[in-house]
Amino acid sequence: MKLSKVISENNVKPHKKIKLSSAIGLALSVFLGSSEQAFAAGHHYMRLDAKKPPSSVQIVKDSFGTRYFADVNGPGGFDDRHEAMHSSKGFRFYCINPGKYTPYGTSKKIATQASVGVKKVLRAGFGVNSAEEMGFKGYSSEAEYATQLAVWVACGATTHITWHNDAHGKKVHEIYNWIQKHKNDKKYNTSGKTTLKIKATNVNKEKGTATLTPIVSENGSPISVDVTLEAANLTTADLKPIPKSIKSNKPINVKLKENGENSDDIPKASITATTPRFVLITPVYKSSSANTQNTVGIVGCKSGNAQDTWSFSKIFEPNTPPTPPEVKKIKAQFDLVKKDDEGNPVNEAKFDVYTADEGWSMDRLIGTITTDKNGVARSGIIDPGHYIAIEKSTGKNLDVDATPVEIDLTEENLTNNAKITKEVIDGEEIIVYHLTVQGPINNHKKPLLTSLLTNLEDNTKYSQPIHGPQILNEHLYFSHLVGTVSYNVHAWLVDKATGQPLVINGQKIEAHKTIGSPNNDSNDGGIEAVTDLQLRIPNASCLAGKDLVAFSEIARSDKPEHWTAVHEDLNDKNETVHFSNPNIHTNAVNKETLGKQLQPTDGETITDVVSYRELIPGKQYTLKGIIMDKDSGNAVMNDGKMVKFIHKFTPAASNGRTSVKVRFDAHHYRNHRLVVYESLYYNDYLLTDHRDLNDIGQSLDTTNPQLHTTLSDNTQKVLAPKKENTVEDIVRYTDLIPGVTYSVRGKLIDQVTGMPVVKQGVPVMATATFKPNLANGTITLTFVFDGTQYKGHNITAFESIYTNGRIVAAHEDLSDAAQTVAVDHTSGTVIPLPQPRPDTSHNSAQVIVNNNNNNNNNNNITNENSNNIIDDTGNTACRQTDSIADIESKCFDTNKVSSCSEGTVGKNCQKSSIGEDLSKQSETDELNRDKRVPIEESKSQMDIHTILPVMRKQVATNKAQPLQTQKEILPQTGIGEDRPLQGVGIAMFVTAMSSLVYDARRKQTVA
Known part of the structure; x- marks a missing residue:
C-alpha cells in the first residue's frame, strides 16, 4: 500500500497501482x-x-x-x-x-x-x-x-x-x-477447543429416570454436531434402546434397567457421549515475494475426541458426606535432546520456552534453556500444561531450525509417557513427571558460495572471439565448510542467450576440482576456502557478441545429495563475461592522390585506412594485409614475393581507425584492379578480417598510360641542315590521372650511332611539367639542335613521362617513323635507315600507344617548357577539316616519289607490307580497346602507292565508329571525370601523312 511503489512481479496483482488488500482468503x-x-x-x-x-x-x-x-x-x-x-x-x-x-x-x-x-x-x-x-x-x-x-x-x-x-x-x-x-x-481466553458436557436434569433416583442433554461448545459457544452415545443398563423412557447417535444440545429421556428378582445388587447405569474435538489453529503463511504480505487465518483442526460420562444408582447411600478424592500435587520437567544431521550431540544450542494454549499458539516467554555437551537442554520444574520451545542459536556451524517444538506436559500425556519421581519442594513432597522431547535435527550449514568470472589474461569482464583458445577464470569463495572432509567443486559455462551449457566441438566447457581442509571447524561459521577453476575454451571464434555466464556448485564428497550448494543465475553480472564482436572495414586509396587509381610505376604507395569496432582499449593488435590482383585472383608479386604489410597499434577507444601505408612496384599490373585484404590479429590469433574481391572500398585500379609522338618541323619530316634546327614533338598521352603533376622528358637520338644528339657537346633534351584535367591529351616538346652536324642522319625523339621522379610511360623506338625526322644532305652518300635492335630499357619492347586515343587537343592545366614548347593545333598543309580529295592534292605528289616495282622491292622499299600491317593494327586496336593492354606497333615502311586506299578506309572507319570513353573506374577523390576522345581519325591521318612525306623525300634522295 505504499503509494510510491509499483510492483511488477508476476505473483502480484496490481489494482489501480496500489496495494490490492491487507487480507487474503483461501480457496x-x-x-x-x-x-x-x-x-x-x-x-x-x-x-x-x-x-x-x-x-x-x-x-x-x-x-x-x-x-x-x-x-x-x-x-x-x-x-x-x-x-x-x-x-x-x-x-x-x-x-x-x-x-x-x-x-x-x-x-x-x-x-x-x-x-x-x-x-x-x-x-x-x-x-x-x-x-x-x-x-x-x-x-x-x-x-x-x-x-x-x-x-x-x-x-x-x-x-x-x-x-x-x-x-x-x-x-x-x-x-x-x-x-x-x-x-x-x-x-x-481459552484454546477454543471443542468441549462436551452431559447435562442431567429431572433426575429421579427412586424411579431411575433422568433427562440427559449432551452440550457441545466451540470458541465459547454451543454448536450442533453429532454425538455418539454408549449406554450401560439404560433405555429410553419408553423402554427402547439408547440410540447410537444424537444431535448435541438435544435432550434424551433415559430409564434405569431393573436388576433381577434374586439380585441384591444396587441398580447402576452410565452413559458416555463422544464427539470429534477440534482445536482452533492460527497458521501464518509466507508470501513468495519480499514485497508482499505474510498472512494469518484461523481454522479448526482435529485433535482427538471430546468425551463425557454420566452415571447414577437407583437407591441412595446413607446420608453421609462423600469422601473427597485425594488431591495430588504434580509438577513437570522436560529434557530437550538435540543432534545434528550426522547424529552428533549439539552443544550450546539455545531455546526460548513459551506457554501455549491447546491449539499451540504461543503466549508468554518463561525462559531460555541451553544444551550441554551431550546435546540435552533441561527445563526447570514447571506446572503441567502446553509449552513451545523455539531454537534461537546453535553455537556451531549448523543451521538454526526455528520449527516450534510442541511440549505436551498435560497430565494425560505425562501419565502415559513420562517417568515419575518424588521431589521435596519447600518442605512439601510432590510428584514430578520427567518427559524427554526430541528437538529438531540441525543440518550443517550449506556451503556459502560466492564467485567471480573474469578473463584470465587481464582479470577483466571482457574477452575476444579469437580463432584460438581463451581461458576464463572462475574465482570461488566458500564458507561453512566442514573440516576433515573433502568437497567436489564444479563450474561450467552457459550461453546467456539460450540458457544452455556452452558446447564447442561437442564438448561442454567445464572444470572440476577437489578441495578440503585437514582441520576441524575453528569457528561457528565453519571452514573458509578460496579456489580458482580455469574454464578453457578451445576456439572462441564462435562467441562474438555473446555473454557467457558461469554456473558453479560445491558438494560434499561423502554426502553429495545433502550438502550441495549451487549458484545458477543467468543475470548475475559477477558471473558474466562479454565477448566483443569486433569488425574492420577498410578504404584503400592512392597515398598521393587520395583517389582510387594507381599508376604503373615502380613506387606506388597505398594508404589503407582501417576502421575498427569493439576492440579493447589498451590492448595491442596486429593488422596484416596483402594486395590481391582481382583479374587473376592471386596475390600481387614483386621480385617473386607477395606484397604484404604488418602494422601494430594500440587503440585508445573501442571504436576508431588506423592507417597503414604499403609501397610496391605496380608496373606489371597495368589496367588491373587491385584489392587490399586485411586481417586483424590478437596474440598471434586471427580476430577478424576483411577479404572481399568485390568490395569497392578495398579496391584500386591501376591505369594503363600510353604515349605516341609525332616529331616534325612544322609538319615537315625532312629538314634542311642548319646551325639551329627546331623540331616539335607532339606527345599524345592516354590514361593519366587528372590533377596529378607530370613531367615529360624528351631527347633526340641519332639513328646512325644510336647515341644522343648533342649540341656543343651537350645532349639535346626537352622537358615540360603539366597537370592534366582529363585523362587523355597532348603536350608539345621543342628541340633545337645543330643540323649541320647530322646531314643525312635520321633523328628520332625518345619521350618519357614521370611523376614524382617515377616513370609512368615511355616511347623509345628508333624504327618509329612518326617520331623520326631526316636531316637532308648534299654529299650524295646515302646513309641507310638502321634496322630495329633489341632494347632493354623500360617498356622498350612494346609501343604503348592506342591509336584510338590519339587526342590532339591539349587538355593540360599547366604547360611549362624550358625550350619554349609551342602548342600545335594541327597540320597547316593538311587540316582536319579537309576532305580526302583535298588531302590527296595538298599532301601527296606521286610524281616526286619513286614507286616500288616488283623488281626493286628490298629493304628500302617493302611493297606489300604497309597495307597489311595497318589493317592488322586496326583489328588489333579493336580487340584491345577494352582490355587497355600494350599493343605492338608495325615496324614496316609505308608505300606511297598503298597508303591512300588504307587512309581512306581508316578515315571512313573512324567516322563510323562511336566515340570511345575510358573504362569504368573507381570513385575518385577530387579528380575530374573522363571526357570522350575527339578528332581521333584525322589525327591518325595527319600522323601517317607526315611519315609518308618523310619516306618519300628519302626515296627521292636515293634515286
Whole structure:
C-alpha cells in the first residue's frame, strides 16, 4: 500500500497501482481438499479432518473494494487504504505486514503460529463472527477493516492509527473498540477447543429416570454436531434402546434397567457421549515475494475426541458426606535432546520456552534453556500444561531450525509417557513427571558460495572471439565448510542467450576440482576456502557478441545429495563475461592522390585506412594485409614475393581507425584492379578480417598510360641542315590521372650511332611539367639542335613521362617513323635507315600507344617548357577539316616519289607490307580497346602507292565508329571525370601523312 511503489512481479496483482488488500482468503478446494467439514455449526471458520492446516493457500477473490477508513503508521511503512480478500465461501485471512502488497497466487505456511493476542482478536472479530453476531448488522465492510486494524496492533505492526472523520471511519473506530474490549472475554481466553458436557436434569433416583442433554461448545459457544452415545443398563423412557447417535444440545429421556428378582445388587447405569474435538489453529503463511504480505487465518483442526460420562444408582447411600478424592500435587520437567544431521550431540544450542494454549499458539516467554555437551537442554520444574520451545542459536556451524517444538506436559500425556519421581519442594513432597522431547535435527550449514568470472589474461569482464583458445577464470569463495572432509567443486559455462551449457566441438566447457581442509571447524561459521577453476575454451571464434555466464556448485564428497550448494543465475553480472564482436572495414586509396587509381610505376604507395569496432582499449593488435590482383585472383608479386604489410597499434577507444601505408612496384599490373585484404590479429590469433574481391572500398585500379609522338618541323619530316634546327614533338598521352603533376622528358637520338644528339657537346633534351584535367591529351616538346652536324642522319625523339621522379610511360623506338625526322644532305652518300635492335630499357619492347586515343587537343592545366614548347593545333598543309580529295592534292605528289616495282622491292622499299600491317593494327586496336593492354606497333615502311586506299578506309572507319570513353573506374577523390576522345581519325591521318612525306623525300634522295 505504499503509494510510491509499483510492483511488477508476476505473483502480484496490481489494482489501480496500489496495494490490492491487507487480507487474503483461501480457496476451499485448495485449502480443504477431500477433507472438508464445512463451517462449524453457528460459526464462520473452517473445520478440517486433518490435524494440521494445509501447507499452502491460494488467493482467488477480493471483496468490499478499496476502502479509506483510517491511516496506519508502523515499522513497515504507511498504509492508508485496504481491500480485503477471501475464499469463495467467505473464509478470511488477514495481513500482518502493513505497507506491503497483497500476494496474488500461492503463499506457503511457516512453522510459527500467530501469537495468543492475535488469536484472541481473530476469535472475537469479523470472519469467525458475522457483523450481526458482533452487534453491527449491515456493517460487514467496516467490521472486516476494524478486525484488520486490531490484528496489526496485536502483532505490533503499527504504532499509530489516524481515524477518518466520516461515517465509515467513525463506525470502524466503534467496532475496533468493541473488539479490543471483548477479545479478553473468558470464552476467548481459552484454546477454543471443542468441549462436551452431559447435562442431567429431572433426575429421579427412586424411579431411575433422568433427562440427559449432551452440550457441545466451540470458541465459547454451543454448536450442533453429532454425538455418539454408549449406554450401560439404560433405555429410553419408553423402554427402547439408547440410540447410537444424537444431535448435541438435544435432550434424551433415559430409564434405569431393573436388576433381577434374586439380585441384591444396587441398580447402576452410565452413559458416555463422544464427539470429534477440534482445536482452533492460527497458521501464518509466507508470501513468495519480499514485497508482499505474510498472512494469518484461523481454522479448526482435529485433535482427538471430546468425551463425557454420566452415571447414577437407583437407591441412595446413607446420608453421609462423600469422601473427597485425594488431591495430588504434580509438577513437570522436560529434557530437550538435540543432534545434528550426522547424529552428533549439539552443544550450546539455545531455546526460548513459551506457554501455549491447546491449539499451540504461543503466549508468554518463561525462559531460555541451553544444551550441554551431550546435546540435552533441561527445563526447570514447571506446572503441567502446553509449552513451545523455539531454537534461537546453535553455537556451531549448523543451521538454526526455528520449527516450534510442541511440549505436551498435560497430565494425560505425562501419565502415559513420562517417568515419575518424588521431589521435596519447600518442605512439601510432590510428584514430578520427567518427559524427554526430541528437538529438531540441525543440518550443517550449506556451503556459502560466492564467485567471480573474469578473463584470465587481464582479470577483466571482457574477452575476444579469437580463432584460438581463451581461458576464463572462475574465482570461488566458500564458507561453512566442514573440516576433515573433502568437497567436489564444479563450474561450467552457459550461453546467456539460450540458457544452455556452452558446447564447442561437442564438448561442454567445464572444470572440476577437489578441495578440503585437514582441520576441524575453528569457528561457528565453519571452514573458509578460496579456489580458482580455469574454464578453457578451445576456439572462441564462435562467441562474438555473446555473454557467457558461469554456473558453479560445491558438494560434499561423502554426502553429495545433502550438502550441495549451487549458484545458477543467468543475470548475475559477477558471473558474466562479454565477448566483443569486433569488425574492420577498410578504404584503400592512392597515398598521393587520395583517389582510387594507381599508376604503373615502380613506387606506388597505398594508404589503407582501417576502421575498427569493439576492440579493447589498451590492448595491442596486429593488422596484416596483402594486395590481391582481382583479374587473376592471386596475390600481387614483386621480385617473386607477395606484397604484404604488418602494422601494430594500440587503440585508445573501442571504436576508431588506423592507417597503414604499403609501397610496391605496380608496373606489371597495368589496367588491373587491385584489392587490399586485411586481417586483424590478437596474440598471434586471427580476430577478424576483411577479404572481399568485390568490395569497392578495398579496391584500386591501376591505369594503363600510353604515349605516341609525332616529331616534325612544322609538319615537315625532312629538314634542311642548319646551325639551329627546331623540331616539335607532339606527345599524345592516354590514361593519366587528372590533377596529378607530370613531367615529360624528351631527347633526340641519332639513328646512325644510336647515341644522343648533342649540341656543343651537350645532349639535346626537352622537358615540360603539366597537370592534366582529363585523362587523355597532348603536350608539345621543342628541340633545337645543330643540323649541320647530322646531314643525312635520321633523328628520332625518345619521350618519357614521370611523376614524382617515377616513370609512368615511355616511347623509345628508333624504327618509329612518326617520331623520326631526316636531316637532308648534299654529299650524295646515302646513309641507310638502321634496322630495329633489341632494347632493354623500360617498356622498350612494346609501343604503348592506342591509336584510338590519339587526342590532339591539349587538355593540360599547366604547360611549362624550358625550350619554349609551342602548342600545335594541327597540320597547316593538311587540316582536319579537309576532305580526302583535298588531302590527296595538298599532301601527296606521286610524281616526286619513286614507286616500288616488283623488281626493286628490298629493304628500302617493302611493297606489300604497309597495307597489311595497318589493317592488322586496326583489328588489333579493336580487340584491345577494352582490355587497355600494350599493343605492338608495325615496324614496316609505308608505300606511297598503298597508303591512300588504307587512309581512306581508316578515315571512313573512324567516322563510323562511336566515340570511345575510358573504362569504368573507381570513385575518385577530387579528380575530374573522363571526357570522350575527339578528332581521333584525322589525327591518325595527319600522323601517317607526315611519315609518308618523310619516306618519300628519302626515296627521292636515293634515286
